[in-house]
Amino acid sequence: MKKTIFLLTLLFCLLLGATTAFAQDTTVGISPATTTVNxxxxxxxxxxxxxxxxxxxxxxxxxxxxxxxxxQGGS
Structure with a gap:
C-alpha cells in the first residue's frame, strides 16, 4: 500500500522534472496525485x-x- 503511494509520488516527480527539460510552458499532470488502494x-x-x-x-x-x-492497459 505504502509502496504504491511511493511509486506514484516518485513517478509524478520524475515526470515533473521532465517537463522543464523540454519546454517551460509545457505542463504534465498526473491524476490522482496520491491514492490509497488495497x-x-x-x-x-x-x-x-x-x-x-x-x-x-x-x-x-x-x-x-x-x-x-x-x-492492465493503456490508451
Whole structure:
C-alpha cells in the first residue's frame, strides 16, 4: 500500500522534472496525485500533457515494480 503511494509520488516527480527539460510552458499532470488502494484492487492513473505549442503526439516511459503493480492497459 505504502509502496504504491511511493511509486506514484516518485513517478509524478520524475515526470515533473521532465517537463522543464523540454519546454517551460509545457505542463504534465498526473491524476490522482496520491491514492490509497488495497491489494488486488484496481485503480486508474491519468497522465495528461498540455503543450506550449501544438503537437501531433507524445511518448513517455512508465517504469514500475512488477512484483507490486500490474499494468492492465493503456490508451
Amino acid at each position: 491489494q488486488g484492487q484496481t485503480f486508474t492513473v491519468d497522465i495528461s500533457v498540455t503543450p506550449a505549442v501544438p503537437i501531433a503526439g507524445a511518448q513517455f516511459n512508465l517504469s514500475f515494480n512488477p512484483d507490486i503493480l500490474e499494468a
